[in-house]
Amino acid sequence: MSSPPMLLRLGRRAAPSLIGRCRSAGTDALFGVRPAVLRRFIVDTSYSAHFMDFKGSSIPSSMKKLVVTKLSQDFREAVSVRTVAVPTPGDAELLVRNRFVGINASDINYSAGRYDPSVKPPFDAGFEGIGEVVGLGLSASSRYTVGDVVAYFGSGGAFAEYTVVPAKESVPVPSVKPEFLTLLVSGTTAYIAMKRLGNLAKGETVLVTAAAGGTGQFAVQFAKQAGCHVIGTCSSDEKAGFLKSIGCDRPINYSTEDLAKTLRKEYPQGIDVVYESVGGSVLELAVNSLANKGRLIVIGFISGYKTAAGITPFNGGMLPVKLLQKSASMRGFFLPHFIEDYKEALRSMMQMFAKGELVCEVDCGDMAQEGRFVGLESVFRAVDYMYAGRNLGKVVVDVAPPTVGDSKL
Numbered sequence: 001m002s003s004p005p006m007l008l009r010l011g012r013r014a015a016p017s018l019i020g021r022c023r024s025a026g027t028d029a030l031f032g033v034r035p036a037v038l039r040r041f042i043v044d045t046s047y048s049a050h051f052m053d054f055k056g057s058s059i060p061s062s063m064k065k066l067v068v069t070k071l072s073q074d075f076r077e078a079v080s081v082r083t084v085a086v087p088t089p090g091d092a093e094l095l096v097r098n099r100f101v102g103i104n105a106s107d108i109n110y111s112a113g114r115y116d117p118s119v120k121p122p123f124d125a126g127f128e129g130i131g132e133v134v135g136l137g138l139s140a141s142s143r144y145t146v147g148d149v150v151a152y153f154g155s156g157g158a159f160a161e162y163t164v165v166p167a168k169e170s171v172p173v174p175s176v177k178p179e180f181l182t183l184l185v186s187g188t189t190a191y192i193a194m195k196r197l198g199n200l201a202k203g204e205t206v207l208v209t210a211a212a213g214g215t216g217q218f219a220v221q222f223a224k225q226a227g228c229h230v231i232g233t234c235s236s237d238e239k240a241g242f243l244k245s246i247g248c249d250r251p252i253n254y255s256t257e258d259l260a261k262t263l264r265k266e267y268p269q270g271i272d273v274v275y276e277s278v279g280g281s282v283l284e285l286a287v288n289s290l291a292n293k294g295r296l297i298v299i300g301f302i303s304g305y306k307t308a309a310g311i312t313p314f315n316g317g318m319l320p321v322k323l324l325q326k327s328a329s330m331r332g333f334f335l336p337h338f339i340e341d342y343k344e345a346l347r348s349m350m351q352m353f354a355k356g357e358l359v360c361e362v363d364c365g366d367m368a369q370e371g372r373f374v375g376l377e378s379v380f381r382a383v384d385y386m387y388a389g390r391n392l393g394k395v396v397v398d399v400a401p402p403t404v405g406d407s408k409l
């Protein structure tokens with residue numbers, strides 16, 4: 001079976017090293033700003049193993065989390081809601097009360113056991129979250145304190161009301177904005193892939209598939225920033241309008257326009273760079289549309305994730321000929337293989353966002369049929385929503401909206 005993308009086969013502990021390594025190099029400087037919350041420093045006079053802000057945070061004794069109880073690419077079949085005790089952080093760990101968690105296309109690859117075939121259910125689901133530190137271990141308290149806001153990615157346990165996260169794998173962020181969640185995986189993937197594999201030059205033509213989604217929106221913006229002509233595929237006029245608003249020169253709503261015909265007619269010279277996330281027939285079309293010296297970046301193949309094989313068939317018999325005849329190339333991109341670029345990517349995007357130079361579109365399901373994704377159980381709806389192609393921007397679930405009088409959130 002071919003490899004599903006994003007974090008595949010690295011094991012459940014592999015991905016966090018991305019942030020871990022960044023953090024060890026000094027993430028206080030990463031975002032340039034320390035959290036704007038009232039800091040309650042802890043003076044260790046007790047020599048206890050950990051600190052829990054039970055009073056200030058009202059930490060309950062139990063919580064809900066989503067657990068993969070059966071391997072399946074059908075998320076609803078694979079995952080169950082469990083009520084468990086709120087965990088206690090170890091010495092170098094933080095207990096984070098999750099405010100927002102991010103949905104990724106690969107959540108169903110994970111629940112299907114495609115990441116680490118050696119891991120057997122039950123195991124925790126969810127890649128990324130953002131929230132407030134409500135408890136921490138002794139050594140973690142040298143860098144964090146109760147009330148800090150952190151984002152984290154990769155621990156495989158984000159779909160929970162509270163998550164224990166290694167301190168070195170957390171990133172301090174200025175506030176609990178869902179926009180920060182868009183950058184951890186989706187944004188960095190586009191930034192690094194475009195920079196490292198795209199080799200974009202001014203005036204080149206770039207095609208982004210699933211362009212209005214979590215990672216596609218960033219690929220569009222970075223290609224535009226590089227002075228390229230950007231084409232983006234999407235499935236609705238609303239998404240096409242959004243793509244226009246972020247600088248996409250030629251949004252193509254493939255549900256009303258024939259993608260192959262449009263590319264042939266409007267881009268007879270071919271496409272210089274493709275950021276490809278869909279796979280199957282779209283990938284074949286992208287290969288056939290490459291210009292001389294074109295570069296095709298395989299980001300994912302979402303059209304196959306819901307199948308048992310995890311990938312839609314790709315007719316690649318003539319691929320060597322097609323690449324040779326155009327001196328073209330096709331390369332895979334897998335974020336954890338670009339650890340050395342991660343810190344710079346995140347810092348740069350945070351700065352762009354702070355200056356208003358980067359749109360980080362979030363979709364919390366406000367326009368979804370059953371309304372906004374609020375509460376942990378709505379993760380199921382949010383996954384369905386993404387796989388129905390409804391999302392515009394990064395899909396985010398509001399796990400615990402603030403209650404009246406909560407000044408921090």
Ligand SMILES: NC(=O)c1ccc[n+]([C@@H]2O[C@H](COP(=O)([O-])OP(=O)(O)OC[C@H]3O[C@@H](n4cnc5c(N)ncnc54)[C@H](OP(=O)(O)O)[C@@H]3O)[C@@H](O)[C@H]2O)c1
Nearest residue numbers: 104105210213214215234235277300301302303334335389
């Ligand atoms: N390589 C890496 O390291 C890495 C990291 C992050 C993400 N990814 C990949 O990037 C891609 C996008 O992931 P994401 O989390 O950002 O999701 P997303 O783009 O926010 O959402 C998925 C979008 O894909 C489009 N799509 C096209 N064909 C589809 C199909 N058959 N079924 C469902 N959706 C389809 C839909 O948009 P339209 O309806 O508008 O087409 C849908 O909104 C995935 O392939 C994912 O695996 C890879």
